[in-house]
Every structure is written in structure tokens, then in C-alpha cells.
Amino acid sequence: MLSDSELYEAIRSGSTLRDAAISQLRAMLVRGLSKSLTGRYRQPFNADDIAQEALLKILASIEQFSGKSKFVTWSMTIAIRVGIGDLRRKYHADQSLDSFRTDDHGRMELPTATILSEGNDFTNREFGQLLQKLIDCELTEKQRIVVRSFLSDYSTDGIAHAMGLNRNAIYKLLHDARMKLKIGLESHGYGPDDIASFLASGESIK
Amino acid sequence: MKLTIEQTTELKSLIRSVTDKDTLECDGCFDLMSEYAEAMRSGKQLGSAMLAVKAHIEQCRCCRYEYEALLVALEELETNSQ
Ligand SMILES: [Zn+2]
Numbered sequence: 001m002l003s004d005s006e007l008y009e010a011i012r013s014g015s016t017l018r019d020a021a022i023s024q025l026r027a028m029l030v031r032g033l034s035k036s037l038t039g040r041y042r043q044p045f046n047a048d049d050i051a052q053e054a055l056l057k058i059l060a061s062i063e064q065f066s067g068k069s070k071f072v073t074w075s076m077t078i079a080i081r082v083g084i085g086d087l088r089r090k091y092h093a094d095q096s097l098d099s100f101r102t103d104d105h106g107r108m109e110l111p112t113a114t115i116l117s118e119g120n121d122f123t124n125r126e127f128g129q130l131l132q133k134l135i136d137c138e139l140t141e142k143q144r145i146v147v148r149s150f151l152s153d154y155s156t157d158g159i160a161h162a163m164g165l166n167r168n169a170i171y172k173l174l175h176d177a178r179m180k181l182k183i184g185l186e187s188h189g190y191g192p193d194d195i196a197s198f199l200a201s202g203e204s205i206k
Numbered sequence: 207m208k209l210t211i212e213q214t215t216e217l218k219s220l221i222r223s224v225t226d227k228d229t230l231e232c233d234g235c236f237d238l239m240s241e242y243a244e245a246m247r248s249g250k251q252l253g254s255a256m257l258a259v260k261a262h263i264e265q266c267r268c269c270r271y272e273y274e275a276l277l278v279a280l281e282e283l284e285t286n287s288q
Contacts, residue, residue: 028283031282031283032283033279036275036282040271040275069240069244073244073280074240077236079279080276104207107207109207109208110209110214111208111210150220152213155268155271156266156267167232167268168233171231171266178221178224179224181221182222185221199221202215
């Protein structure tokens with residue numbers, strides 16, 4: 001067994017140990033992936049295939065390894081991203097694309113229970129109506145589409161793929177939409193406790 | 207699209223938990239994730255770069271999911287190397 005630094009050096013420098021080092025790293029990736037990906041997104045996977053794809057990425061980007069973590073940890077981080085990306089793609093392949101429609105301008109309608117009849121709680125009812133107004137008026141169409149797709153069980157990866165954008169952009173659209181709604185609720189004169197209680201309410205009335 | 211009660215509860219939770227403290231995006235988080243995982247596993251005190259990863263992971267469900275999977279994999283390697 002090569003140590004972590006020997007593994008890195010052997011793979012990077014192309015020494016006589018390179019093949020052995022790659023085999024050792026592949027075996028470690030397969031072991032880690034087999035354990036950590038099991039059951040995720042309810043999708044079957046082949047740890048050998050994922051490890052192989054990850055290895056190609058690792059070899060191609062080895063110059064970017066900064067040495068601030070162990071080489072194996074860095075490699076495993078890449079392998080996990082490849083593996084989960086793969087599972088997400090399979091998972092989303094069977095999902096409805098309804099939330100990405102644009103003909104309804106990303107309309108996102110809160111349930112009647114939230115808007116009208118949330119028990120007899122007048123404050124929560126007002127909050128429900130305010131939240132609907134904020135969704136309609138403060139969010140852009142793109143933000144609504146991202147939010148409703150995320151609520152329809154899409155990952156940011158999956159949304160990025162469906163919308164032809166990158167994951168950073170989707171994360172930012174989602175984050176900005178959440179901030180807009182939060183600031184919108186806060187700027188209507190309600191106390192923080194009332195807002196917190198509305199946001200924590202479990203909506204038991206159907 | 208009409209949201210279900212469950213989706214509305216999730217939306218509220220997304221609003222409740224959002225902060226403006228996240229300075230990273232997913233790619234920046236990914237670049238630092240291996241270092242962050244080791245720092246967390248060793249209980250080391252987190253510097254500002256690692257605190258930025260922590261803030262992003264708390265805000266971003268997808269990066270959090272990948273980080274949790276990474277911890278499971280690292281745990282497995284450690285168990286097997288002993
Ligand atoms: Zn992220």
C-alpha cells in the first residue's frame with residue numbers, strides 16, 4: 001500500500017509505480033462510492049464505472065490539487081460529485097418537466113388552505129396572502145420556475161441541465177428568490193416572532 | 207402550477223433558513239470541500255475560508271448532500287484501512 005503522498009507523486013510523475021498507484025486509488029474510490037452512494041436517489045449504480053469516469057477527471061485535473069487536503073480525500077470529492085451527478089441525471093430522467101413550462105409565466109399558486117382558511121388564524125391568513133403577492137410581484141419568471149422546480153424535487157444540477165444554465169446560476173436564482181421573499185415578509189410591519197411562527201406553521205388544515 | 211401543502215411547507219422552510227452570509231457558490235464550495243471535510247473530521251478550528259464553506263453547505267441542499275456522501279465514503283476508507 002502506498003501512502004497518500006506516494007500515491008500522489010507516483011500518479012503525477014509517471015514513475016514505474018504509476019499503474020500500481022492508479023489501481024490502488026481506483027480500489028479506494030470503488031470502496032468509498034459503493035458505501036456512500038447506496039440508496040441515494042433510489043437509483044442503481046455501478047461503482048466501477050463511476051470510479052473510472054472519476055479517475056479520468058482526477059488525472060486530467062491533477063495539477064489543480066493544492067495539497068491542502070489528502071490526495072485521496074480530494075479524489076474522493078471528485079468521485080462523489082461524478083457519482084451523485086450520474087444518479088441525479090437518472091432520477092430526473094423519469095420526472096415530469098411540468099415545472100419548467102413558461103406558458104404560465106412560472107405561476108406558483110399557494111394552496112387554498114394557506115391563502116384562505118388556515119384555521120381561524122387571521123394573521124396566518126394575511127401572511128399567506130402576502131406571500132402569494134410576493135411570489136407574483138417580486139419574483140421574476142425565471143426565479144419562479146427555479147423555485148417551483150426545486151419544490152418539485154429537482155436538484156440544482158437537474159434544474160441547470162433542464163434550463164441550459166450552470167449550477168452556480170441556479171443556486172443564485174434560488175437564493176435570491178428566497179431572500180426576496182424573506183425581505184418582503186419582513187418589510188410589511190410584522191414582528192419577527194409572527195413571521196417565524198407563520199414560516200414554521202405546519203399547515204395541518206387541508 | 208398549484209403547490210401542495212408539503213411544497214408550501216418546504217417553501218416556508220427555504221425562506222426561514224435563508225441568510226445573506228453565503229459568499230460562495232457551488233463551484234467555490236466544491237473546490238474547498240475536501241479541505242473542509244478533513245477539518246470537520248479532525249475537529250480543527252475553522253478559518254474564514256472553511257467558515258464560508260460551512261455557510262454555503264447550510265444554504266445549499268445539493269452541496270450538503272454531496273458533502274454528507276463524502277463523509278460516508280471517507281469514513282468507509284478509514285474503517286477499512288484500520
Ligand atoms: Zn452549492
